[in-house]
Amino acid sequence: MPDLLPSIELETAPGPSASVIWLHGLGADGNDFVSIVPELRLPPAAAVRFVFPHAPVRSVTINNGMRMRAWYDIAAADLNNRADIAGVRQSQGEVEALIAREKTRGVPAKRIVLAGFSQGGAIALYAGLRHAERLAGIMALSTYLVQADKLPVEGAAANRDVPILMAHGSADPVVRFEWGLASRRALEANGNPIEWHEYPIEHSVCVEEVRAIGQWLARVLQG
Secondary structure (H helix, E strand, C coil), X not given: XXXXXXXXXXXXXXXXXXXXXXXXXXXXXXXXXXXXXXXXXXXXXXXXXEEEECCCEEEEHHHCCEEEECCCCXXXXXXXXXXXXXXXXXXXXXXXXXXXXXXXXXXXXXXEEEEEECHHHHHHHHHHHHCXXXXXXXXXXXXXXXXXXXXXXXXXXXXXXXXXXXXXXCCCCCCCHHHXXXXXXXXXXXXXXXXXXXXXXXXXXXXXHHHHHHHHHHHHCCC
């Protein structure tokens, strides 16, 4: 098991009974979505631990080899050749370690949501759909599905029908809107139920989206 990634943690109430592991985008860090938690307006009774890990620092080819926090290298701008699969699998292992820690802290897999934005969303989808135990849900914001063709073989039966929230900006110049749509179609073809939201924004998150995220989280973590 890899060393645990350093993370920022925020608990909405003492004794959390659910966890959200939220992965940031390329070049950001775990601080990126911390301020959103109060805006989610989760029910007062919900005791949720938010875990915001920092991705490792690595060289990113598409950014002229600059070193920055990244879940994997990006070699090309097209969808099919975008992700460095070795890096993706390394990050999958790091996410698995974070899930395992939550389980040791008393939160079962079925009460854990994997979430992510952009690169982080790609890892949330990749790791979550392959996780052996049923999760509470997967949230994938402004992102795309890595190795869609491998999912029917590699996807875990336990998460074949896990709830997935996808949201994308229709004017996104970074992770193109049509990539998000293609990923949605691939997931639906695999039998995955998708809740899809689109907004007239670029590569970011808007107020309406935050509200939808809060409502979705309250639903998948209820009980």
